[in-house]
Amino acid sequence: MVVYSFYIFDRHTECIYSRLWARQPDRPISSGPPPSRPISTSSTSSAPITLAPTNELNPPRRSTRLSAQDDAKLIFGTIFSLRNMVRKLGGPEDSFISYRTGQYKLHYYETPTSIKFVMLTDTQTLNMRNVLHQIYVNLYVEFVVKNPLSPVEHPGGEGVANELFELALDQFVKGVL
Amino acid sequence: MVVFALIIINKAGGLIYQRDFAEGLNKLSINDYLVLAGTFHGVHAITTRLNPLHQHNLPPSTSDVRPDPPSGIEVLETENFRLQCFSTLTGTKFLLFTEPQQPNVDKIVGRIYELYSDYVMKNPFYQLEMPVRCESFDRKLVQYVRPLNSR
Numbered sequence: 165m166v167v168y169s170f171y172i173f174d175r176h177t178e179c180i181y182s183r184l185w186a187r188q189p190d191r192p193i194s195s196g197p198p199p200s201r202p203i204s205t206s207s208t209s210s211a212p213i214t215l216a217p218t219n220e221l222n223p224p225r226r227s228t229r230l231s232a233q234d235d236a237k238l239i240f241g242t243i244f245s246l247r248n249m250v251r252k253l254g255g256p257e258d259s260f261i262s263y264r265t266g267q268y269k270l271h272y273y274e275t276p277t278s279i280k281f282v283m284l285t286d287t288q289t290l291n292m293r294n295v296l297h298q299i300y301v302n303l304y305v306e307f308v309v310k311n312p313l314s315p316v317e318h319p320g321g322e323g324v325a326n327e328l329f330e331l332a333l334d335q336f337v338k339g340v341l
Numbered sequence: 342m343v344v345f346a347l348i349i350i351n352k353a354g355g356l357i358y359q360r361d362f363a364e365g366l367n368k369l370s371i372n373d374y375l376v377l378a379g380t381f382h383g384v385h386a387i388t389t390r391l392n393p394l395h396q397h398n399l400p401p402s403t404s405d406v407r408p409d410p411p412s413g414i415e416v417l418e419t420e421n422f423r424l425q426c427f428s429t430l431t432g433t434k435f436l437l438f439t440e441p442q443q444p445n446v447d448k449i450v451g452r453i454y455e456l457y458s459d460y461v462m463k464n465p466f467y468q469l470e471m472p473v474r475c476e477s478f479d480r481k482l483v484q485y486v487r488p489l490n491s492r
Contacts, residue, residue: 168393184393238387245384246417249377253366253438254421261419266412267392284393291418 167337168268168284171236172304172324175278177244179236180318181325183333239282243272261293273297279304295340303332344486345422345438347453348374351470352432354382358473362486366422366438381436385413385426416446425450449489456481 172181243260250260262271264287271289273281273296281296281304307329308314314323345365349358356378361368369377389411417424423443427435427450435457437450460478461467467475 235391238391242384242387242391245380249380249384250417250419252369252373252377254419255367258419258421260417263388263414263417265388265392265415266409267394270388270391284391 165289165341166286167341168286169235170284170299170333170337171239171280171282173240173243173280173282174318176317176319177240178319178321179233179240180321182232182236183330184232185337239270240280243270243280243282247272247274261291271296273300275300299333299336303329303336307332342443342492343440343490344443344449345440347438347482347486348378348436349457349473350378350382350434350436353470354379355470357471360479360482362483363490365440381426382434385428385434388413427451427454429454449486452485453482456485 167185169182169184171179171183174180246263247260250258259274260272262269264270267287269285269287269289271283271285271292273293275281279300281300283292283296285292307326308318308324311323311326314326318324343363343365345363346361347358348356351357356375359371359374392411413428414424414426417426418441421441422438423441423446425437425439425446427437427447429435435450435453437446437453439446439449456478457473460481461473461475464475464477467473
């Protein structure tokens with residue numbers, strides 16, 4: 165069982181936290197500057213997610229790889245569409261739990277306040293919904309919501325990627341495996 | 342064990358067949374089904390791009406063995422149903438809605454694909470990529486699914 169990445173989206177559809185674990189190095193044949201948004205990896209302890217002012221530095225180039233930022237947007241689009249589809253078919257009480265492709269599996273958990281937790285794992289992984297719920301209850305609420313210095317909303321990911329949360333998340337995910 | 346519904350989407354994302362077998366899913370208008378088919382087609386394409394492993398960055402090997410192209414959604418699970426998506430090599434997608442605990446759904450979809458190729462594709466009056474209106478397909482499909490549902 166491998167966890168590839170983890171994302172949190174707020175109720176304004178913004179990605180407020182993303183973390184990538186087992187990912188191959190970005191762009192081996194890199195020509196442009198590195199991705200404009202710092203992404204926290206296991207090696208860097210606390211990299212706050214700041215949105216780049218503009219993307220002018222990046223020359224338009226077609227690569228088969230997407231930047232991590234585009235990945236987050238695509239993931240949000242996917243879960244948003246699937247969630248609406250599921251609600252239409254299964255009734256307003258139904259909720260979307262996970263989907264699996266040949267390569268990976270995406271797990272989804274939404275809190276009543278519309279904060280969305282998404283985790284990408286390998287295909288063998290069983291239901292991770294309770295794990296995402298635990299991350300919300302034991303880590304997000306404890307270290308982000310109860311943090312007196314963190315704002316109520318998190319525009320641009322402000323206040324989410326604090327040291328305690330990242331450390332605890334790392335330990336929790338390693339403990340689950 | 343209940344099979345709720347079957348949807349067939351052509352390679353352009355258009356709905357070409359929709360049939361309910363049992364109660365359990367909300368009834369939608371035909372327009373909503375068309376929208377749903379189009380949305381699913383788009384989401385399916387996106388999910389192939391989200392592959393976190395990026396195996397296609399590996400240098401091309403000289404042997405004839407090619408890795409499988411990344412596949413889109415195969416199974417979607419929700420609290421009330423499970424959606425199995427079978428994508429044929431030509432891009433037609435079969436979506437089968439079943440109970441969450443239904444076993445061997447891939448076998449059922451495979452059998453439905455057989456029925457499709459026998460009674461739709463071999464029908465000389467069927468126009469490719471157009472809505473499926475083949476009475477024999479309907480009949481065989483119901484004949485196959487009804488015993489599954491009453492088991």
